[in-house]
Amino acid sequence: MQQPGDRDLYRRLAPFYDMMSRGLLAPFGGDTRFRQRAVDAWDIRPGQRVLELGCGTGLMTKLLVERGATVTAVDRSAPMLARAKKREPAATYVEADLRGFRPTETYDRVVLSYVLHELTADARATTLELARDALAPGGLVGIVDFDDSARQPVRTLIGLYMRVAEPPSAREWAAHGFRDEVAAAGLVTVRSEPVGWGTGRVGLLARA
Numbered sequence: 001m002q003q004p005g006d007r008d009l010y011r012r013l014a015p016f017y018d019m020m021s022r023g024l025l026a027p028f029g030g031d032t033r034f035r036q037r038a039v040d041a042w043d044i045r046p047g048q049r050v051l052e053l054g055c056g057t058g059l060m061t062k063l064l065v066e067r068g069a070t071v072t073a074v075d076r077s078a079p080m081l082a083r084a085k086k087r088e089p090a091a092t093y094v095e096a097d098l099r100g101f102r103p104t105e106t107y108d109r110v111v112l113s114y115v116l117h118e119l120t121a122d123a124r125a126t127t128l129e130l131a132r133d134a135l136a137p138g139g140l141v142g143i144v145d146f147d148d149s150a151r152q153p154v155r156t157l158i159g160l161y162m163r164v165a166e167p168p169s170a171r172e173w174a175a176h177g178f179r180d181e182v183a184a185a186g187l188v189t190v191r192s193e194p195v196g197w198g199t200g201r202v203g204l205l206a207r208a
């Protein structure tokens with residue numbers, strides 16, 4: 001089942017993705033700092049086994065490996081994965097759609113960086129359940145994605161950006177994701193903090 005903002009979009013976007021990520025995160029202290037903050041909140045440590053869902057071009061994958069984690073990174077877009085492999089050869093990569101992906105191992109961390117907002121409500125629920133079920137005992141799910149906690153005028157600006165540049169699922173996730181959808185998937189919040197002036201949120205969640 002194809003969905004809006006699908007594989008073809010990333011096939012075309014892949015060569016520009018890093019530039020876009022850096023440009024969009026520049027007002028918030030820069031891409032690397034923003035991502036380091038997420039990795040800090042997820043408490044990534046040497047020796048941890050990490051499953052990264054929707055790794056894109058590997059911008060987060062590289063930071064996870066630099067923290068000493070053993071990373072398995074999944075994405076359905078071959079051009080995005082090719083860039084990730086080049087950026088961080090030390091991770092293991094799997095080309096798969098999250099809606100059908102069933103991990104055969106369990107992990108200390110399952111992380112999702114700006115992926116859930118691209119999925120339909122059904123796919124978000126399935127993916128959050130997949131993340132929960134892939135946790136080893138004591139494992140945690142780390143999420144960074146859009147949120148609706150920004151104050152004015154940033155709130156209006158991010159709202160406009162999401163209407164113009166993101167699928168409708170982005171606004172749904174921003175309104176309900178951290179608030180309701182993680183709980184509906186059987187996850188409880190261990191840590192939750194706004195990032196990027198409230199345009200995003202980084203969360204760390206445990207199995208309920």
Ligand SMILES: C[S@@+](CC[C@H](N)C(=O)[O-])C[C@H]1O[C@@H](n2cnc3c(N)ncnc32)[C@H](O)[C@@H]1O
Pocket residue numbers: 010021053054055056057058059060074075076077080096097098099112113114115118119
């Ligand atoms: C906005 S990018 C985020 C990439 C990366 N996590 C980051 O932080 O830069 C979203 C990524 O999720 C992937 N993606 C979206 N829907 C997916 C699905 N159903 N299955 C697998 N990957 C998916 C896309 O191919 C893309 O690489």
